[in-house]
Amino acid sequence: MSERAHHRPMRPGSDFFADLGGGEDPALLTEAADRAATLLVRGAHDAEDPEIAERVLNLAETEGIETIAEVWAGSPADSLAGCLWRLFLVRSWVYASPTEVARAFEAGVAHAPVAQVLAGVAEPPGPDELKTMVDEVLRGVASSDFADVLFRAAAFARVVATGRAALPDPTQEDVKRMLLLAEQLEAAGHQELAHGLS
Template identity: 70%
Template sequence: MTQRPHHRPMLPGDRAIEAGSASVDPAELVEAADRAATLLVRGAHDSDDDGVAERLLHLADTEGIETIAEVWSSSPGDTLAGCLWRLYLLRSWVYADPVGVAREFEAGRTRAPVALVVAGVADPPGPEELKAMIDQVLRGIAEGEFADVLFRAAAFARVVATGRAGIASVDHHDVTRMLGLAEQLEAAGHQELHHGLA
């Protein structure tokens, strides 16, 4: 008797979703993703509900980063949806490897002092301090200006990219990716500041 290869069991409703998604216009999916991002960012900022910031912060925890990726990962970096994807990806990475992130941040902070000030990390920047910092940045979606959120996240990513560049064991592509993320977030911050992201 041959053994069947192991695969992830389909959840109830998976077939219905697959069947339904085949008939959905990709442009409609993009529009829905953009609309959801707009409601999250603009609606959260205008809300008087103190719990909104916490719910936004833990969205990736409750829904899963994979679910968020399905909705927003293909969105350009100069859109609200694209920015949210990049912010949640950054938080997910910090939580997945806080010790490694702290090591890279420590290596970069002496070379990128201006970015360090903008990032606003406690000194010394240990794993728990970095997790607290990234959470504070994401809470800013509801509690502050979205441009500030983007600039702080960009500064953090730039310090980490600088740190990675100085660590011999880190792959050059990882440095390039983190620097690219920093540049995308910073550019989006300027666009939000001057024209407003959509």
């Protein structure tokens, strides 16, 4: 277990990524977060059951993002729990503001073409295409290599961050937060490849 200071993930914008953490015993929450994340990522992948991928995808809807936040929001970015928190936040954000996200993604495509290819969004990158992409990424938690899931999500976040910076009157704080999210997910992907996240 890492002893680094835990930081909540930075929100990419639109006040969507507000602090949703609860006031439970931090030690118990950390233990629950780590256990749940390990079972979800390692257990779901080992099961090779297509229905599990759908359950993972809809976890935020069935359990509520606030419930997930209570367990995962305080987890470090280089942990399974912290990565899952960031992935579910990205999906929830795309579903809550698909047009806004699509506009930022489209604006970023010209400036981050490699990341756009890695993210795997169909052309043109409209709201429905982004929802499809983010769902595919989350299904990958159960069916793909977890490092690939993290790299795709990181590439998506990088394109959106680049797009936000290119749009008129960008909020620097929002750009920085989305870029930080991309960097955290990418670093976690490399860590997963090197020795596996826990």
